[in-house]
Amino acid sequence: MLRTNDDILIKRNLTALVEFSRAVNSSLSLEFTLNNLLLSCFGKFLTTRGFVALNSKGFFTPAAYKGISREEMEKFPSISSGNDELAKSEMKSYMAGHNLQVCEPINSSRGVLGCIVLGEKINKSGYSEDEIEFLRTILNISATSIENSMFVEELRGLNRDLDQRLNRLSSLFELSKEFGALIDEERISKLLVYSLLGNFLVSSYSVCYLDETKLKVIESTIPKQPVLDFVNQINLQAISVPVGTDQINTNYSALAALKVELIIPMKYQNETRGLILLGKRMNQSPYSDTDIEFISSIGNLAIISLENRRLFKEALEKQRMEEELEIAKDIQKNLLPKEMPSLKYYDVAAVTVPSKQVGGDYYDIIRAAEEKLYLAIADVSGKGVPASLLMANLQAFLKSIAMQNLPISQATGLLNNLVSENTSEGRFITFFWCKLSTDEKKLIYVNAGHNPPLLIRDRKIRYLDKGGMIFGVMKTMVPYAEEEVELQKGDIIVMFTDGVTEAKNRADREFSDEKFENLLTGVSPDLTANEILQKIRSAIDEYVEGFPQSDDITMIVVKVL
Amino acid sequence: MSEFFTNIKQQNQVNIVELGGYLDAHTAPQLENVFSELIKEKKFNVVVNFEQLSYISSAGLGVFMAFIETMRENKGDIKLAAMKPNVFNIFDLLGFPLLYEIFSSENEAIEKFIKQ
Secondary structure: OHHHHHHHHHHHHHHHHHHHHHHHHOOOOHHHHHHHHHHHHHHHHOEOOEEEEEEEOOEEEEEEEEOOOHHHHHOOOOEEOOOOHHHHHHHHHHHHHOOEEEEEEEEEOOEEEEEEEEEOEOOOOOOOHHHHHHHHHHHHHHHHHHHHHHHHHHHHHHHHHHHHHHHHHHHHHHHHHHHHHOOOHHHHHHHHHHHHHHHHOEOOEEEEEEEOOEEEEEEEOOOHHHHHHHHHHOOHHHOOOOEOHHHHHHHOHHHHHOOOOEEEEEEEOOEEEEEEEEOOEOOOOOOOHHHHHHHHHHHHHHHHHHHHHHHHHHHHHHHHHHHHHHHHHHHHHHHOOOOOOOOOOEEEEEEEEOOOOOOOEEEEEEEEEOOEEEEEEEEEOOOHHHHHHHHHHHHHHHHHHHOOOOOHHHHHHHHHHHHHHHOOOOOOEEEEEEEEEOOOOEEEEEEEEOOOOEEEEOOEEEEOOOEEOOEOOOOOOOOOOOEEEEOOOOOEEEEEOHHHHOOEOOOOOEOOHHHHHHHHHOOOOOOOHHHHHHHHHHHHHHHHOOOOOOOOEEEEEEEEO | OOOOEEEEEEEOOEEEEEEEEEEOOOOHHHHHHHHHHHHHOOOOEEEEEEEEEEEEOHHHHHHHHHHHHHHHHOOOEEEEEOOOHHHHHHHHHOOHHHOOOEEOOHHHHHHHHHHO
8 A cells, every 4th residue: 555655656756757857858948947947846845935046157146936026036145156154054044034945956967057945835844855855856857958058048148249249340330331431520420329329228428529629519418518518628638548437436527417327539540539428228238348349449430530521621621722812813913003004204014923822012003193103012911811912902092092192201101001900910011102203204202111122323223212111010100201313314213022132042042132233233224124124033033943932023123214 | 222211101199100121320310300300290109110121220220219218208109010030130139129119010009009
């Protein structure tokens, strides 16, 4: 009778084992296997509480639990799977505190896989030797299955990891393709942001970028002003490596207040040119090292693209400016007199050779009345568009004042007043003009700080240097002096700008006043004004030997007939 | 490569955005415009039907992140439906199922809105 009972019990146990074995081996899902193990134990031992903890890096980590609340499970301490005395007592104290009675290890050939912990039986009878033996058998059967499932799980994790890396690689590829094609700042920053949002499940972010010297927040869900204030306050170069949450909390409280958890510098040629600020990830995960690496990569891609865009714009701008300069040169050329007057007593020739840039030289010939002709020459300080603007200004004043029929010294004072009102600090004009009487051989001139024109008579030089202060420095306080000069047949008057005497050769030596004056005192009296002009030009050309000049060269030559 | 397209329709106060083709960094701005427009019109209940979408990149996913908060702050939501397996895999890989409700059909997604 007893034997029969035992037989039945053994048979029942065997059936249970076979069933269990079939069930746990039918699936590679760890969750299914562990659930099945727990349920089988509950059914066999009539208990209602229990959990399985698996060995994860040397510590038991709960992997499945039933009849135990999540709160209780969360209180499970970190217990070593090394089976030492400390671990044993820790496990005992947790079991005692949570109404659990049995703890058995799950072993495989490779070592401790985990353990199962079960609560007391419903009939409170305690676990018998046989029952513990049966539990061990079940655990032995489960071990292989659990091990396989763990392995599969691990593979799955690895696969997912690989997939994630693959996805990031394709993100990088996609972005570099787009960034290469784009030059629009807004699209660059949008794509950068989309990529960050998609890959990291963040919704709180800010991207700022140093556009030359101006810091711009280009994309942001974080309030822009505090971000700007922060970045303006720190030195951008101080952030050369990614800054994590802990460092933000200790060092950058302003950003911590904005819930920024990660700062990634965007670097161009090893210089921080922008920052990516990210808030919390919506799945609550922290940013891993590979995450940070990936964000840095796309940040750097974006900054290269932004920099390229800027350089492209700069090149365009430069090209546009060069075109404008060409136009300015053209306009300037058109301001100059187009033809020389033909006069009874005078032969007049003039030339201006602009340097590479738009220069500040100016000459004019204004017929004010039948018997009056004004010749003017001026050199505006500086070069480029500002100088040519001032020159155009001067011309306008000059043309209208010349028509006023004022004494030339008074007219000069007026001109200076007008110019002074229109010049900014540090700009000035040296100016010389004379009024030729067309019905007699006489001129009257005023020199406002211009290098003195030369009057050559009988191979001797007289400097026309009476006048006053240069234009543009202050309003006329002291009236300009004027001087009247009686002229004779054969007199040569040469007005010029310092580009003539300061023309430089390759050795950086100037043509000089001396050479210029020697040349002029040596000219044959038979030459026309234009021939004299050409003679001076070829002397200069010979001297500089094609060396590009930084200053305009302007001359007016008058020969008295 | 199939051209990206969007199509909007409305059913029971729910706005359905149908997507097709390739959604990547290049086409993402188009979808962004669709969402901006919906927000401007105060349409916050959105179902996105992915049935005809053959590819999505992470930049494409970013667009959904960019608008979800606004929709939810206005008591709406973006629910996703009818994804092809390769599209779902990307969403899954980047952890979207945690934050978004993903349905196998457009109708299920619409019903969820109606029940709410």
